[in-house]
Amino acid sequence: MIELGEVLETYEMVSNENLDVRTITMGISLLDCIDPDLDRLCEKVYTKITESARDLVTVGDSIGLEYGVPVINKRISITPAAIVGGAACRCPDDFVELAKTLDRAAKEVGVNFIGGYSALVQKGMTEADRNLIESIPKALACTDCVCSSISLGSTRTGINMDAVRLMGDIVVRTAEETRDSDSIGCAKLVVFCNPPDDNPFMAGAFHGVTEADRIINVGVSGPGVVKTALSKVHGESFEVLCETIKKTAFKVTRVGQLFAKEASRRLNVPFGIVDLSLAPTPAVGDSIADILHEMGLEYAGAPGTTAALAILNDQVKKGGVMASSYVGGLSGAFIPVTEDRSMAEAAAIGALTLEKLEAMTCVCSVGLDMIAIPGDTPATTISGIIADEMAIGMVNQKTTAVRLIPVIGKGVGDFAEFGGLLGEAQIMPVNRYGCAGFVNRGGRIPAPIHSFKN
Amino acid sequence: MNRIIITLVGKDRVGLIATMCNYLAQNNINILDIKQTTVQEYINMMMIVDIDGFQGVFSDLASGLESVGESIGCIVKAHREDIFNMMHRI
Numbered sequence: 001m002i003e004l005g006e007v008l009e010t011y012e013m014v015s016n017e018n019l020d021v022r023t024i025t026m027g028i029s030l031l032d033c034i035d036p037d038l039d040r041l042c043e044k045v046y047t048k049i050t051e052s053a054r055d056l057v058t059v060g061d062s063i064g065l066e067y068g069v070p071v072i073n074k075r076i077s078i079t080p081a082a083i084v085g086g087a088a089c090r091c092p093d094d095f096v097e098l099a100k101t102l103d104r105a106a107k108e109v110g111v112n113f114i115g116g117y118s119a120l121v122q123k124g125m126t127e128a129d130r131n132l133i134e135s136i137p138k139a140l141a142c143t144d145c146v147c148s149s150i151s152l153g154s155t156r157t158g159i160n161m162d163a164v165r166l167m168g169d170i171v172v173r174t175a176e177e178t179r180d181s182d183s184i185g186c187a188k189l190v191v192f193c194n195p196p197d198d199n200p201f202m203a204g205a206f207h208g209v210t211e212a213d214r215i216i217n218v219g220v221s222g223p224g225v226v227k228t229a230l231s232k233v234h235g236e237s238f239e240v241l242c243e244t245i246k247k248t249a250f251k252v253t254r255v256g257q258l259f260a261k262e263a264s265r266r267l268n269v270p271f272g273i274v275d276l277s278l279a280p281t282p283a284v285g286d287s288i289a290d291i292l293h294e295m296g297l298e299y300a301g302a303p304g305t306t307a308a309l310a311i312l313n314d315q316v317k318k319g320g321v322m323a324s325s326y327v328g329g330l331s332g333a334f335i336p337v338t339e340d341r342s343m344a345e346a347a348a349i350g351a352l353t354l355e356k357l358e359a360m361t362c363v364c365s366v367g368l369d370m371i372a373i374p375g376d377t378p379a380t381t382i383s384g385i386i387a388d389e390m391a392i393g394m395v396n397q398k399t400t401a402v403r404l405i406p407v408i409g410k411g412v413g414d415f416a417e418f419g420g421l422l423g424e425a426q427i428m429p430v431n432r433y434g435c436a437g438f439v440n441r442g443g444r445i446p447a448p449i450h451s452f453k454n
Numbered sequence: 455m456n457r458i459i460i461t462l463v464g465k466d467r468v469g470l471i472a473t474m475c476n477y478l479a480q481n482n483i484n485i486l487d488i489k490q491t492t493v494q495e496y497i498n499m500m501m502i503v504d505i506d507g508f509q510g511v512f513s514d515l516a517s518g519l520e521s522v523g524e525s526i527g528c529i530v531k532a533h534r535e536d537i538f539n540m541m542h543r544i
Contacts, residue, residue, distance in 0.1 A: 002535065004489050004500045006542040007461055011531065066512050068533035254540040322544075 014069055017224035018286040019252065021259050022279050023073040024060045025115075025200035026269065027207035027215040028052045030079040034087055041088040042101040049076060049105035049114075052214055052269075057110040059266045067262075069255050072421075076106060077205035077217075078116035086128035092135035099139035099146050106145035113188075115205030117148040122193075123157040123444070133163070136170050140185040141177035147203035153193040153390040155397045159445040164390065167191050168383030168439065172406055175375065179408035182416045186405040187370065191386055193393030193400045198273050199329040204366075204401060215272035216264045217329060220256035221279045222248070224286045226312075230294040241295065242315045249276065249319030257324040275329030276320030277365060278312070280340035282423035288312075288333050289342035300343055301352030309333060310363035330399060332365025337425050338405075338418060339370050344425035354385075354428055362392055367401035372416040372427045375408035382406065384435035387445075395448050456506045457486070457535040460519060464528025466497040474501070474530070477522045481515070482507035497528075502535065 013019035033044035057074045064071040078084070081098055089095045099117055106114040117139060119129040136148050150167060153159035171186055178185035190203045197208020200217035207215070229248040233240050256274040264271035280287045288309075289300035295308045313332040321327055335357065337343050346352040354371065361367045367389050373382075386402045393400030407416045410427055417424040462474060471488070478485060483503050490499040508515060516532050523530030 001487070002459065002502070002538045002542065004461075004491065004498060007459055007500055007538055008498070010538060010541055011461070062513070065516060066534050067537040068531065069537065251541045255537065258536060258540045 010068070013225050017228050018281070018283055019069060019222050019225050019255070021064070021069055021071045021218060021256060022221040022277070023075050023200050023219040024056070024071055024259065024263050025075040025077055025205055025217045025219065026053050026056050026267070027077045027198065027211055027217060027272065029207055029211065029213045030084045031209065034084055036087045038088040038094055038097060041085065042097060045084065045098070046101050046105045049078070049102070050108050053109040053111065055267060059263055063259055063262050063266070067258065069259070071259065073113070074111050075200070075202060075205065076109070076111050076114045077200070077207045078102070078114065079207050079209060080116055080118040080120055082119035082126070082129045082132040083209065085132065086126065089128065089131055092131050092138070095132050095135035096139045096142065099135070099143050102146050103143035112145060113147050113202045114145050115147040115149065115202050116207055117146050118150060118206045120151040121160050121163045122151050122154045123160060125160070125163060133166060133170055136189060137173040137177045137185065140174055140188050147188045147205065149190045149192055149195065149204040149206060151192045151195045152386065153394050155194060155394050155451045156447055158447040159193070159387065159390045159394055161387065161439065161445055162442055164387050165383050165439050165442070167386060168379035171382050171404060172379045175406045175408050182410070182418060183375065183405050183407045184418050184422070187403070187418055187422050190401050190403040193390040194398060196329055196399060200275050201277065201279065201330060203403065211272070212270055214269045216260055216267065216269050217272040217275065218256045218260035218263070219275040219277055219279065219329065220252050221277065222252040223278045223280050223288050223291055225252055226278065227285060227287070227290045227294050230291060238311070242311065245312060245315035246319035249316045250323045253320040253323035271326070273326045273328030274324040276316055276324070276327055276331040277329070278316055278333045280334060280336065280343070281421050282339060282341050284341065287340045287342040288335055289340055289346055293342065299349070299351035300346040301356045305356065306359050306363055309335070309360050313364055330365045334366060334369060335360055335364050336370035337428070338372060338416070338423040339421060341423070344423065347428055348426040354430060358388060358392070361389060361400055362396060366399055367393070369401065369403050370405070370422065371403070372405045372407050372425050373430050374411045374427055375406050376411070377406045377430050378434070378436070380434065380436040380439050381430060383439040387439060391445070455504050458503050458505050458532050459535050459538060460501040460503060460530065460532045462497065462499040462523065462528050462530050464497060464526070466492050466495055470497065470526055470528065471499065473522060473526050477518070478503060481518070482509070
């Protein structure tokens, strides 16, 4: 029988520690919408999305009400658009029409983001892949809900450096297209190495081609809950620290598991995975940097940060896997800078640098995320940063990603404001030495030797 | 059985539980268990109820209970029991 103290603990987590279910994401396969005629393709895509996700927002809200934990986002991921639109879209502008259709469908069903305006080019680019990539700046500027992700490398295939070079340019052009709003288009664009097919989080969510027709994936959160738990074990050993994180992660993930099963039942869509992520928000206390502080660091970025983050990431997974029957997605601690108030503060005072963030991405769940950099950063430098991050993912057989925002018209120390969950931050300095000679070589970086496991 | 946990937090006075119980009886909701503690003049109460006989949707019940809470100066919340079992039991 449940005790009063346990009920009150749950309420405390929700009201004071920002416990929430960050997202219920419905993955929808659009493979059956493929058509050589662009108008027919758009019509089929719109119909499939709006019919599949008609009740997603209502169901998400009612589950939140009945169980007392809010569901912050309801979202959709689709089959990578380069595959869906390959037959119909013969130029970048054709893909923009598809992006507008996705945006209309997302608004019709009331979700806040639709992910999967994507291409998987880790080994090579088809004409359709190239057209989609070329369309990204315009597509993200003329839509509100569409998110784009490009896979540039994997442990099995190596890194497609032609695509890395191209994406440096695309990031800059996307920033320029949305210069009036602090280049916010780049917040909806991410590049990956080893992307998962079932990630429910934006901007990188897409519905992999090996997935079922429709699927429900849930992303949990709860940095504030972990921080509060750790505040009660100050000065205790690493064993106590790890046990505390594990127990807390278990409770948080159980909420995700319950919500995923319930959403799956009510929507009559199979349950996919729970993503065991600690996802911060700009709200006070809902911060990964605050957890690192509770673990004993003066600021995120101080010596010891990588070790502390490695512990956090590992314990979150160990606690979470027992709480859910299927885990997947990105699963771990996110370290976005603008979306995490204390991370942004650490960057502003110089405690946290781009190089330290790169080291942290070796042990966190994803990569360089939501980092505002000077608007005049050369495209080749952005490609160099992407190549570094892809190499970390490829060699370590983990997912890594880059979501940089070159804020056009602003320089180091200026403030970039994106609003809402995307937050704000001071623009961070980037190493000013060039790498054009390296990234302009062209071709592929071969897969590492330990990828040959057959 | 369709079990809900109702909590009440507020300043204690005569008739709080009676008001709650009357509302539940009027809506054909069966009380399975009640626990409460009072510290100085404040009360913390938890009820486990079965809403199988309730005619209506969950959101009506939740807002109805919230209104009853407001009328007696207390915060009343109602949520499905599963969430607490999932979080606090292996």
